[in-house]
Amino acid sequence: MAASMTASRSAATTEARWVRWLLTGLALTFIGLFLIVPLISVFFEALRQGWGLFAASFTDPDALSAIKLTLITAAIAVPLNLVFGVAAAWAIARFQFRGRSVLITLIGLPFAVSPVVAGLIYVLLFGAQGWFGPWLAEHDIKIIFAIPGIVLATVFVTFPFVARELIPLMEAQGSDEEQAALVLGASGWQTFWRVTLPNIKWGLLYGVILANARAMGEFGAVSVVSGHIRGMTNTIPLHVEILYNEYNFVGAFACASLLALLALVTLAVKSFIEWRSARLAEEDRRHATEE
Amino acid sequence: MAFKQASVLPGFNLSFGYTIFWLSLIVILPLTALVVKTTGLDWAHFWSTVSDPRVVATYKVTFGASLLAAVINLFTGLLVAWVLVRYPFPGKRLIDALVDLPFALPTAVAGIALATLYAPNGWIGQWFAAGTPLGNLFGPEGLPLAFQPIGIVIALTFVTLPFVVRTVQPVLADIEQELEEAASSLGATRWQIFRLVILPTLWPALLTGFSLAFARAIGEYGSVIFIAGNMPFKSEITPLMIISKLEQYDYLGATAIAVVMLVVSFALLLAINGLQWWSARRLGRRN
Numbered sequence: 001m002a003a004s005m006t007a008s009r010s011a012a013t014t015e016a017r018w019v020r021w022l023l024t025g026l027a028l029t030f031i032g033l034f035l036i037v038p039l040i041s042v043f044f045e046a047l048r049q050g051w052g053l054f055a056a057s058f059t060d061p062d063a064l065s066a067i068k069l070t071l072i073t074a075a076i077a078v079p080l081n082l083v084f085g086v087a088a089a090w091a092i093a094r095f096q097f098r099g100r101s102v103l104i105t106l107i108g109l110p111f112a113v114s115p116v117v118a119g120l121i122y123v124l125l126f127g128a129q130g131w132f133g134p135w136l137a138e139h140d141i142k143i144i145f146a147i148p149g150i151v152l153a154t155v156f157v158t159f160p161f162v163a164r165e166l167i168p169l170m171e172a173q174g175s176d177e178e179q180a181a182l183v184l185g186a187s188g189w190q191t192f193w194r195v196t197l198p199n200i201k202w203g204l205l206y207g208v209i210l211a212n213a214r215a216m217g218e219f220g221a222v223s224v225v226s227g228h229i230r231g232m233t234n235t236i237p238l239h240v241e242i243l244y245n246e247y248n249f250v251g252a253f254a255c256a257s258l259l260a261l262l263a264l265v266t267l268a269v270k271s272f273i274e275w276r277s278a279r280l281a282e283e284d285r286r287h288a289t290e291e
Numbered sequence: 292m293a294f295k296q297a298s299v300l301p302g303f304n305l306s307f308g309y310t311i312f313w314l315s316l317i318v319i320l321p322l323t324a325l326v327v328k329t330t331g332l333d334w335a336h337f338w339s340t341v342s343d344p345r346v347v348a349t350y351k352v353t354f355g356a357s358l359l360a361a362v363i364n365l366f367t368g369l370l371v372a373w374v375l376v377r378y379p380f381p382g383k384r385l386i387d388a389l390v391d392l393p394f395a396l397p398t399a400v401a402g403i404a405l406a407t408l409y410a411p412n413g414w415i416g417q418w419f420a421a422g423t424p425l426g427n428l429f430g431p432e433g434l435p436l437a438f439q440p441i442g443i444v445i446a447l448t449f450v451t452l453p454f455v456v457r458t459v460q461p462v463l464a465d466i467e468q469e470l471e472e473a474a475s476s477l478g479a480t481r482w483q484i485f486r487l488v489i490l491p492t493l494w495p496a497l498l499t500g501f502s503l504a505f506a507r508a509i510g511e512y513g514s515v516i517f518i519a520g521n522m523p524f525k526s527e528i529t530p531l532m533i534i535s536k537l538e539q540y541d542y543l544g545a546t547a548i549a550v551v552m553l554v555v556s557f558a559l560l561l562a563i564n565g566l567q568w569w570s571a572r573r574l575g576r577r578n
Contacts, residue, residue, distance in 0.1 A: 013471040015481055020378050027374040028386070030367050033415070034449055035392050038404040041414060045407060084313045091306040097295035103310070105564065109318055112560040114510025116530040117549045120537070121321035124328050129542050131324055155317055179299055188301035210394070217397025219513030220530065224537065237399040237513070244403050244517065256400040263395035270395075271388040 042260045045253035057254035065231045066239035074215040077154040085162025093170035110159040119224025145227030153221040158211040165207035213266040328546045340547040349529045357508035360447035368455025376463045398513030406518040409437040438520030447508040455500030462496040495570030506559040
């Protein structure tokens with residue numbers, strides 16, 4: 001599609017061949033140096049001393065517990081934000097009410113806050129010196145320097161992902177189909193499960209994989225609330241930091257390569273969803289012109 | 292006007308109620324705690340914390356490096372978006388997908404990868420080391436990249452790379468070819484068309500991308516601390532100050548600096564919302 005568009009450009013609306021080549025070359029050099037080389041270097045450094053040491057990095061109990069904690073954190077934080085995102089999108093995209101745009105801005109707030117500040121606010125609430133600190137200590141509940149704090153900080157930094165994806169999508173789709181289902185006698189929940197959800201499932205998946213990538217990779221916010229207790233409260237990114245600071249570069253990059261792999265899978269799924277929705281839009285347009 | 296317009300759809304109370312509940316619990320209440328905690332500081336203590344020379348030095352480093360990274364991305368972002376929208380080349384779809392890598396790659400991974408690459412013995416750093424032809428251009432000690440303020444700029448350029456590309460790309464793709472044809476038939480050169488026809492349409496998107504990148508760079512922590520070297524007065528960033536205050540159990544000090552960062556973030560958020568509104572209005576008027 002893009003190629004045919006470029007080909008149809010007349011000489012008057014494109015640049016001389018040498019300019020095109022120069023600009024393409026410059027852009028690719030920049031992308032190569034700034035994106036591709038760092039990505040390759042992660043895998044190169046991880047495998048620098050061979051596959052044996054690489055594999056050994058993952059048999060370390062601390063690494064295994066970091067992997068486990070990362071998976072647990074994402075498994076709690078992502079579904080929580082999924083439910084929130086769907087509820088928020090339903091309220092915001094399907095109803096007109098006062099303060100709607102303020103609500104949208106508030107939902108986007110966590111993206112504007114520095115990750116370190118995001119961690120700090122939970123320390124101020126639940127830490128030993130925090131608002132609820134004395135009460136929590138009395139009841140022997142640990143949130144900061146424990147798993148609940150890590151989950152809370154992760155929920156905060158991934159808060160807007162699903163909602164931000166669904167609100168514009170549901171606004172664009174409109175509510176005609178849902179209204180038709182209701183008129184035909186479907187209940188509210190039936191309408192949601194059988195009409196709304198199938199319509200938004202790809203947008204939902206898009207938001208979820210981005211939230212998941214961030215949840216598994218978050219560093220700043222989690223670092224503040226975790227307390228860095230080895231084998232207990234270290235996620236993979238925190239484990240990477242510890243190994244790196246101990247000059248265990250193979251171990252650090254081996255764990256980092258797991259996260260880089262996750263990033264590549266995320267990008268692949270994301271591109272697939274974008275490609276699919278572009279193709280659907282193209283088909284819709286073709287059907288519209290044929291009729 | 293009533294609070295909510297009538298609708299045949301059910302579920303407003305449930306979905307709205309849950310949205311407000313979860314938003315309050317996760318975002319509003321903790322942020323309020325931060326602001327309330329600050330009121331516990333007396334003004335003199337607050338001021339002496341946030342105006343401490345070492346902290347002020349971190350503002351300069353953070354703002355300077357963020358500004359520089361955003362400016363670099365303003366130019367390279369426009370270039371990459373331009374090439375992706377207008378020129379065919381093999382592997383274009385792959386490159387297009389890779390542009391989002393900094394959003395998907397955890398910041399700590401980016402941090403250790405960049406620190407290793409730009410270290411004096413790294414793949415890129417070695418070309419600028421002392422005694423090399425390139426390094427000699429910068430003096431007898433070469434051009435150290437990692438563990439210097441310039442390393443912070445490199446890390447921030449990486450993490451904010453997608454913003455300008457992704458805001459400019461759709462606007463550039465929407466520009467009608469007829470406009471350029473008309474300008475060309477009226478005798479404009481390619482450069483004039485770019486400067487007088489294309490660039491004015493791109494300005495709102497460029498500025499939005501620029502401020503998004505700048506805002507993200509201000510708060511960035513994970514990718515920077517590995518490559519920065521973290522030398523007091525030279526290459527410490529403001530988020531690191533919050534961490535180091537926390538490590539000394541100085542919660543009030545950490546809170547004071549966090550409030551400064553929060554105020555800056557909110558100001559930038561307002562500016563970005565304004566820019567997006569302006570940009571939507573400009574595009575709306577054109578169509």
